Amino acid sequence: MNDFRDAFVYLNDPFNWTRPGGILDLLVEHLTISVLAVLAAAALAVPLGILIATTGRGSGAVVVVSNVSRAIPTLALLTVFAVTPIGFGPRATTIALAVFAVPPILTNTFVGFRGVDADVREAARGMGLSRGQVIRRVDLPLALPLVMTGLRTAAVQVVATASLAALVAGGGLGQIITLGFGQQDYGQMIAGALLVALLALATEAVLVLVSWAVTPGRRRLPFPPRRRDRTPAGEPEATAVGVPS
Template identity: 75%
Template sequence: MTGFADALVYLNDPLNWTRRDGILDLLGEHLAISAVAVLAALVLAVPLGVALASSGRGSGAVVVLSNVSRAVPTLALLTLFAVTPIGFGNRATTIALAVFAFPPILTNTYVGFRGVDPDVREAAVGMGMSRWQVVRRVEFPLALPLVMTGLRTAAVQVVATTGLAALVGGGGLGRIVNLGFGQQDYGQIIAGAILIAALALLSELALVILSSAASPGPGRSPLARFRQRTAVGRPEPTAAGVPL
């Protein structure tokens, strides 16, 4: 219990938050590394997933790419980068995390686009839509929930793993944990772990809300569902504003 008490003392000290290289600075760096890694994976994985799904022959490639990417530990990549021109620091961490985020986004994009009803696709083509219009206006909205699920999974994993940046001279909240180990300060170690876990949970919550709001269909957002529930049982107004 002493470690948790020391962690609370560390977290309740305003100086630890506001000083240079304090919690707020490290939090911003942590979020920047995570965001760049996830965006890089998103830019690469979504077009590839759409292309493989459209060809109808990409299931084997998706499985191989996903398994190979998952089988390579992030820490092993960071160690490998150390003997290459990439070196240490935030750049190496960002590249390694992008590789880590790639498989769930690719897999979910592929499954989402392959799951679109062929009849819907044929109907869109029959209406005179081009292939790009079908992808953008028909397939993408229908596949979006699964794509967002892959993005959410990748983002939470990356946020929780970005703490490894501190092991290769990078920034982020992992520096608090790393410094705690160096000083044998268990309260600081626990405080850093709490911050990383809380940030991962908040990222999950934010992306769940975003995914719900972006999904097509009625009642897609919590606010819309709340309004829908409160509207149940209300009398329908007439043109004069008087219930029938």
Template identity: 55%
Template sequence: MNPIEQALVWLNDPLNWTNPGGVLDRLGEHLVISAVAVALGCLVAWPIGLWLGHIGRGGGLVVLIANLTLAIPTIALLTILPLTFLGFGQPPVIIALAVFAVPPLLANAYTGVRQVDPETRDAARGMGLSGGQLLRRVELPLAVPFLAAGFRTAAVQVVATAALASFVNGGGLGQIISAGFGLGISVGGGQILAGGVLIALLALLVELLLAFVERVVTPRPLRRTRTAARADQRAADAVTGR
């Protein structure tokens, strides 16, 4: 059988799903790792991004932090962190993925607050709102669509990258691929392909689910504005060759 046929046979075997260390176990590990990593990234990135956006400063700092975290390869962190007190397993994976999740979360939080209409801020201040009240009652609600967009981007990236957890025995669907390589391409090729398909499908499912959530939390008048902005950005990227 070719690898595609082997993958179909492997996926259609109920034991590969229900046995200890099977697909269901690995899927649960993958989701837990990804969810904790994104949550940790939110705890770090959102307060910083919202506050910097509120005070109207630190745009350069946001770009610097985003670039620095993007410049650090996740595989490098997964190589270094297990040699620290974290050891092997899920903790270093979660930390590495959280670092990977910070750039979109931070950038969108900052942008969401800065996009608030200045006249809206002035009106809120005229009503006697303090700085903290302005952030909580006006800027934060209006920034929710941007927070959702950043969360969507970070979650999809983390889910896809969590496959690397298998390098440090961190669990997840990547273990299926690693086990297939351990068997050799001729024997485990189907398992390798099946693992890759499962990760891709999971990332696609997360993308679709969070795209729906983003649309729900975005007020209807803002949907057309954001759609037009995305179209302009894609056109600009096409011109610049990105």
């Protein structure tokens, strides 16, 4: 418990937050690396997923790319980059995290657009919409929930994994953990881990709200309140398929 107390003391020291290279500066570095990595992955994966889903060609490549990308550890990529012109630093970390973020975005985009009812597309074409208009006005709104789920999953994974940037002079909150490890200061290590975990949870919450705001259709609360069970005694409770009870 002394280590957790030390972590609490570390996080409540204003100097640790405001000094040059402190928590606030490291937080900005961490978010910059993460945002750039997710945007780069989305810029590649979303158009590719749309293209594959709408043309019906190369669907097997989605599985291959997804599996291969997930099988490559981010730390291994950073080690490989160290002996290439990419070298160490934020650029190497951003590229490695972008590769790590591609699979969930690509897979969810492909599944979302592939799952759009063909009859809906045919009806839109019958109304005179071009292929591009069908994708923008029909496919995208219907596939958007799954696309946003892929982006949210990738973003949370990237924020959590960006701590590895500290191992290759890339900055970020991981520096607090590595510095604490080097000094055998377990309180500081726990403080860094808590900051990364809280940032990942905050990222999840923010993107849930963004997904709720941009998804067309009837608005429902992104965090619905728990309903009280009103099932009469002795009667079985009905549960919708695919919805946890």
